[in-house]
Amino acid sequence: MTILLFGVTKDIVGSPSLSIPTASITGRSVPKTVKDLRIFLGKAYPELSKLSSLAVAVNNSYAQDDQKINSYDEIALIPPVSGG
């Protein structure tokens, strides 16, 4: 599953996108919902879980935490940005 990164999330991860496993080979759980994804990413990148507001888009629509995700979905992390 490819995740597009915007704003400070790009700086935190250090690249414009991120690939995460969708099938478990090792028996580790893989994210099935937006909430799972937030937890998964928060463990890998603790700075991400510190953001007060972080929108997750699935297929170009704002997604609630209970929304299911799969490997075909296009996902984006969209934090607020402040510059002017």
Added chain:
Amino acid sequence: MSYSGRYIRQTKLLSFGIDNQSKLSANKILIVGLGGLGLPIAQYLNAMGIGTLGLMDQDVVELHNLQRQILYSEDDIGKSKLKVVKEKLQGQNSNTVFKCYDTFLTKANALAIIKEFDVVVDATDNFAARYLINDACVILEKPFVYGALHGFEGQVSVFNYKKGPTYRCLFPEMPSIDEIPNCDDNGVLGVLPGIIGTLQALEVVKVITGVGEVLSGKLLLYDGLTQATQKMNFPANAINQNIKMLQDDYGFTGCEIIPTIHPEDFLALTNRETIILIDVRNPEEFDANHLDGAVNIPLSELTNAIDKIDFDKDVYLLCQSGKRSRIALNQLLAERPKSSIYHISGGMNEMASLCL
């Protein structure tokens, strides 16, 4: 100057016409902030024949503004942005009525000022102002056109348009000051605010005239590095549309009141012996390079070391990029609110380019 002749290039557009030109001249638009975003918005709306333009800013023009705030020239350095903009825009279009506000938007003045306008444009550079604009616009039922930058990226949307989603429907909670860097600390390429600002100006015209499709319920994401744009749809959340009063506190009301000094100004200080310069980086970073006279107190130890700092002197805080020094500033101001404490924007990164 005949009205029809002046605007003929847009009135002859079949889907625009004279009727929409009349709508522009009948509308009152408030532009909050006359920086990188605000200037192209003001210039284009003024050129196109907006009836009344509200202009709000309290800054003066500084040298480091010129790489992106292209209405200002070298002669304007040190002058009030508001005065310079008004003068230049009056010369550009003498038909426009200007309402000038020599202030920043605050909790105390937001509702009274915004009430006077039909559309508000958020051209600010900080979250406190953006959330304040949102809440005031929701209370007063005014649409607002949002634009913001981060590095090579920009965001544009129209909030609160015909009961559509608000800024809080997208980002419910205001980020704390240390979560997301601002342009002072993070940098911005000169042309980016021009791109995002002109997109905002276009949305203002669409909101006023109804031409095309207003970017309501959609967040436009622009990436200058790849020229890619994306649109994310987002729904309204009724909780955010029912704001009845402003919050008690919006935290810092902006970059403006954060006591910041730019590296070139710091280096020009002549009273070095009567100040304290605290470098809040880690000892390893400090050992690698530091300014003469700097005292090293890492950010993590700062609050414990507070009694060792002589607050009778002016205290300057320095780090690598300006991010930690700003956090340090908040920590020290929380403990010693009446002291003279400044953070040096851009930190050693910018300092090095000036010293070498």
